[in-house]
Amino acid sequence: MCDVVCSGSSTYYWSLVDVVYLHTKQTYSYRIAHKKKGWKSSLLVPQDVLKGFLAGIVSHSNVTDNSIGRITCANVLSDVYATGCTKIDSLTLIISLSENMTEREQNTVMPLIMNGFRQNAESAGLIFNLNSAVHNPWCIIGGTATAVCSATEYINPLEAVAGQVLVLTKPLGAQIACNANRWCEKKERWEKLSKVTALTEIQTAYKCAVSSMIRLNKHAAELMHKYKAKAATDVTGFGILGHARNLAAYQKNKIKFVITALPVIKNVMKMAAVMGVREKFLKGTTPETSGGLLISMDEDVAGEYCNELKSIEGWDCWIVGKVVEGENEAIVVENPNIIEVEYL
Structure with missing residues (x-):
């Protein structure tokens, strides 16, 4: 039975006797920018390849940084952590590469994202799975996290009391x-x-x-x-x-x-x-x-x-x-x- 949909994201809680099933899904989309005429870069990836919800974390000075993958992983896990459950059973990276990206761009961007995601997954003591990478008009990055835990490992998020x-x-x-x-x-x-x-x-x-x-x-x-x-x-x-x-x-x-x-x-x-x-x-x-x-x-x-x-x-x-x-x-x-x- 679904008790509550909480926190404005796609996190669902099912209570089964003394077992709690937690599942969260987060995705972000990026628009692909057109290269400006005369644009040059010594980097393999155009510095303005990724545009959109998290575009601000991609700067000209650190385009080779894996921050996007790390942030995506942290955000995916966050919904489950908000319930007090820290033992995640399954973590999956969802990625869709833009059909407007060249093969060279795809082969550079995807490893950066995966390495960042892996780095935070390892910090959480997890090994992640990769969902099939498909093509889309936009680059989409996200993931799912699933945990099955006992009632003692889970904090019911519905019991706030006046005076706290x-x-x-x-x-x-x-x-x-x-x-x-x-x-x-x-x-x-x-x-x-x-x-x-x-x-x-x-x-x-x-x-x-x-x-x-x-x-x-x-x-x-x-x-x-x-x-x-x-x-x-x-x-x-x-x-x-x-x-x-x-x-x-x-x-x-x-x-x-x-x-x-x-x-x-x-x-x-x-x-x-x-x-x-x-x-x-x-x-x-x-x-x-x-x-x-x-x-x-x-x-x-x-x-x-x-x-x-x-x-x-x-x-x-x-x-x-x-x-x-x-x-x-x-x-x-x-x-x-x-x-x-x-x-x-």
């Missing part, structure tokens, strides 16, 4: 930082950004974003058991408010999630203002990719949770809100506390 607090395990603003990095490539856009920020600040924010997105939520999920978390979701495409609303809507108790603080990568707020997304960010609706876990837990252990996670990963996490009585909804308060996060 909300913890966020990764900073927000990764997509904005990546988009700002792309803005530097266009003269007219760079002129706007350069009035409020330096190139070094954009590059540092970009590095922070990539480092955050490739980081697995596995340790955060493991500690959820120790500190008896009662509900969690990962924060991805619908923004922190979208995922908080979706999680709140299915809670067994009459509660309301009140988000009072927004941790954000340093200098991203001034970039967001120039890019026209500052107000959207303050409302909690800017999309994230491979974001952290938003967790409801008791206030008296939340600080310990944050400290222990930092001792393991070297990254801060934050208490960003509270759980109060309400009608199963979520809000971001007016003028939330902005916490700037330094790149580590």
Whole structure:
């Protein structure tokens, strides 16, 4: 029996006596850019081959990086980790190569993606399978993760209680930082950004974003058991408010999630203002990719949770809100506390 569809992604939970089946599927599509006349590169792959949802992580300086594969793997696993389950039984990479790519481009891009995906899979203690690579008008990258676990290995995400607090395990603003990095490539856009920020600040924010997105939520999920978390979701495409609303809507108790603080990568707020997304960010609706876990837990252990996670990963996490009585909804308060996060 399907109990709930949670977190705004294709994650499904079936409860079978004391066994829980978890399955998640994530895909991303990339448009293929046409090569400009006279375009030259010493690299095997055009630096603007991949366009689309995660295009911002492909920069001219690191096109040979395997970050896309690592981020894809982290994001696929994140939905299962949000349930507290960290023992994955099956992980599959889904990839579709663009019919507009040359054979040389395909033979270069695909290994980069696979190597990145493999690197994070190995970090999670997993061996992944490759779904058949097919051709498509766009390059599509994604995957599926499946876990069959006992009830003790799984944290029911529907039991938040008024009086608890909300913890966020990764900073927000990764997509904005990546988009700002792309803005530097266009003269007219760079002129706007350069009035409020330096190139070094954009590059540092970009590095922070990539480092955050490739980081697995596995340790955060493991500690959820120790500190008896009662509900969690990962924060991805619908923004922190979208995922908080979706999680709140299915809670067994009459509660309301009140988000009072927004941790954000340093200098991203001034970039967001120039890019026209500052107000959207303050409302909690800017999309994230491979974001952290938003967790409801008791206030008296939340600080310990944050400290222990930092001792393991070297990254801060934050208490960003509270759980109060309400009608199963979520809000971001007016003028939330902005916490700037330094790149580590």
